[in-house]
Amino acid sequence: MMAIYGPLALILNVAFFIMLAHIIMSWLINFQVLNLHQPFVNQLWFGLNRLLEPIYQPIRRVLPDTRPLDLAPLVAFIIIISLRDFILPELLLR
Secondary structure, eight states, rough: OHHHHHHHHHHHHHHHHHHHHHHHHHHHTTTTOOOTTSHHHHHHHHHHHHHHHHHHHHHHSSOOOOSSSHHHHHHHHHHHIIIIIHHHHHHHHO
């Protein structure tokens, strides 16, 4: 089972840190610490958006519309933490 657990845990860890970077970067952009007119920030921001949008879009369809707040990243973050720390070890390491 470790042959399955290792790669899945690695994928979830990578997704966790990519989402964490995206969430922190969105705060920095909203509080005008980072500027989207800078080429590196712009490329990084739109790259992260394109990478994470397939994860967020199905969650947005299920959640109610809370227009000023986007709760899809929070829900996806909680799902990844739950899978990584609780569900996956319980299923594969028993």
